[in-house]
Amino acid sequence: MSRSDRPRLTALIFALLALGLAGCATSNPFSSGPAAPEQAPEVVPTLPPAFPPQDIVGRWGLAAYHKDEDRPRIEVAAANQCQQPYVITLGATGGVMMHLADQSQAQELRLKGAPGGKTYIGLDGDPPGSPQDREVIAFDGRMLILRWMEPEVQGRYGTMVYVRCGPEGAKRPAAKPKPKAKPKTAPKPVQPPIQQFTPVR
Secondary structure, eight states: OOTTTHHHHHHHHHHHHHHHHHHHHHOOTTOSSOOOOOOOOOOOOOBOOSSOGGGGOEEEEEEEESSGGGHHHHHHHHHGGGGSOEEEEEOTTSSEEEOOTTOSSOEEEEEEEETTTEEEEEOTTSOTTOTTOEEEEEEOSSEEEEEESSHHHHHHHOEEEEEEOSTTTSOOOOOOOOOOOOOOOOOOOOOOOOOOOOOOO
16 A cells, blocks of 8 residues: 555545444434334323312311221221311412421312312322322211322321311210100189079069
């Protein structure tokens, strides 16, 4: 090879290297095919909740369980907490004032409906079932059962059982039967005075 051919050979090597690097930048040699575009997470539509927020306003006894078999015992324990009730009030914009996990201050939360008849309680603007939400497992007016959506929080706090305090949450004592009224006795008839009869002669 002559000295005059060396610059051309060097230029050819550089050109081939440049083409090789360009190919690496546009395709992955270890990939079996083109990369799939990332899909956005499905957004759950927010529907009307199964019940209005004012239905859960009030004073509640509160307890929690981690195992389903403990639920009956915890319901009784929650009812016994009415000496120190958990109070739910209406918020300024129509939500309810409750606590999020690990928060010492109550804040206004929303009741959010979701497909399948589900209802969640959580921050306004977050879609139903967001990590900070709680799902309503059961609600009959007297008892409210909520499950945290975040698994780590659910593992620490358990499933929350709220039992309404006061007349709506406690069994009312059976009314005592009223004593039967004594029948009124008819007054004795008053006898008119005996008039003296003077015979006519």
